[in-house]
Amino acid sequence: MYYTVTYSMAHRRPLLQYFCSECNILLTETDKSIDFIRSSEECPKCGCLLSESLKRALTPQQDNSNPTASLLFPPKFHTASRLRFDIEEIDSILKLGIGECICLVGNHSKILIERLCISALLPESHGGFGSPNVIIIDAGNSSDIYSCVNFARQYGLDIKDILKRIIVSRPFTIYQLANLVTYELPNVVRKFDTKIIIISDILRMFLEDPQVRVGESRRLVKEITTSIRQLSTNTSVIVNLRCDPPSEYSQMLLPSIDKCIQITNCESDNRIFVQVNNRNTSHKKEDCKIIQLQRRDLEIIPHR
Structure with missing residues (x-):
C-alpha cells in the first residue's frame, strides 16, 4: 500500500x-x-x-x-508491502521491501527468481507485492518465461495479462548491459511504474567472454554496481549468480548487496539448503540463518 x-x-x-x-x-x-x-x-x-x-x-x-x-x-x-517468495520457511526470516538489493546464488536461484517475479505481480490484498509491472534484464540469456507461466497458472492468474506485465530486455554484450542499467533503466522504471527490477545471471558475460579485458570489465562492473544502488532507492533490485567459484567481479558486487540467499543441493537426495544472510544496515552487522527444503518446495505454490 x-x-x-x-x-x-x-x-x-x-x-x-x-x-x-x-x-x-x-x-x-x-x-x-x-x-x-x-x-x-x-x-x-x-x-x-x-x-x-x-x-x-x-x-x-x-x-x-x-x-x-x-x-x-x-x-x-x-508502507508494509512485502516482497515474498511464498515459501513460509524463507519468508519468515527474510523480510524484503522497497529500497534493497538482494542477490540469489546457486543452481536453483533461477527458479526462485521466476517465482518471485509472479509473486511481485500479485495484488497486496492477496499477499503479493502489488507491482504494476516487473522488469527483467536477462543478462545471461537464461530466463524461462514458461516457468513464470507455470507459477502464474498455479496462482490461477490470467496468463495473457501476466505476460503483458513482464518486460524483458536481453543485452548481448557487457557494454549493452552497462548502458542499459546505467542510462536506460531509470526511464524504463518511470514509464512502467515498477517496484521491482530483476537482473538474471548478471556476471555471466563478464566471466565467459574471452575477448573482455580485465581492466575494462572492472570499470563496467563498478559502474553497474553503483547504478544498482541508486536504483534501489525506489525499487527492489534482485540479481542472481550461478554457483561458480567466487570471482573478482562477484567480490566487487556483493558488498553492495543488502541480503544474500545461497542455495545448495544435497548430493544424496532432493534436499535443498538455503542460507540467508541479512545485513543490518543500521547496526552494520550481518546475521546468517540456514533452512532446509525439498526441491518440490521451490516448484509448488502452497494451497490456501
Whole structure:
C-alpha cells in the first residue's frame, strides 16, 4: 500500500523529507505534513513501526531553475508491502521491501527468481507485492518465461495479462548491459511504474567472454554496481549468480548487496539448503540463518 503525492508547481511550499529513524531510508518527499500514521504500518526496509520511527526534515536547498529535478522518481509513501517468495520457511526470516538489493546464488536461484517475479505481480490484498509491472534484464540469456507461466497458472492468474506485465530486455554484450542499467533503466522504471527490477545471471558475460579485458570489465562492473544502488532507492533490485567459484567481479558486487540467499543441493537426495544472510544496515552487522527444503518446495505454490 502506498500514497502518491501530487505536487502543484504553482505553490512553492518547502518540501519535507520523511525517513525511518532506524535504517534512514527516505520514504517520501512532500509539501504536505504527515501527522497520522496507522499503528500497524511498518518501514518497508527494516520492518520497524513507523508510528515510532518516522522522522521529518526539510529538504536540502533545491535548484529553483529546475523544479522537477527532485521528481525524477514519483515520490511514494511505502508502507508494509512485502516482497515474498511464498515459501513460509524463507519468508519468515527474510523480510524484503522497497529500497534493497538482494542477490540469489546457486543452481536453483533461477527458479526462485521466476517465482518471485509472479509473486511481485500479485495484488497486496492477496499477499503479493502489488507491482504494476516487473522488469527483467536477462543478462545471461537464461530466463524461462514458461516457468513464470507455470507459477502464474498455479496462482490461477490470467496468463495473457501476466505476460503483458513482464518486460524483458536481453543485452548481448557487457557494454549493452552497462548502458542499459546505467542510462536506460531509470526511464524504463518511470514509464512502467515498477517496484521491482530483476537482473538474471548478471556476471555471466563478464566471466565467459574471452575477448573482455580485465581492466575494462572492472570499470563496467563498478559502474553497474553503483547504478544498482541508486536504483534501489525506489525499487527492489534482485540479481542472481550461478554457483561458480567466487570471482573478482562477484567480490566487487556483493558488498553492495543488502541480503544474500545461497542455495545448495544435497548430493544424496532432493534436499535443498538455503542460507540467508541479512545485513543490518543500521547496526552494520550481518546475521546468517540456514533452512532446509525439498526441491518440490521451490516448484509448488502452497494451497490456501
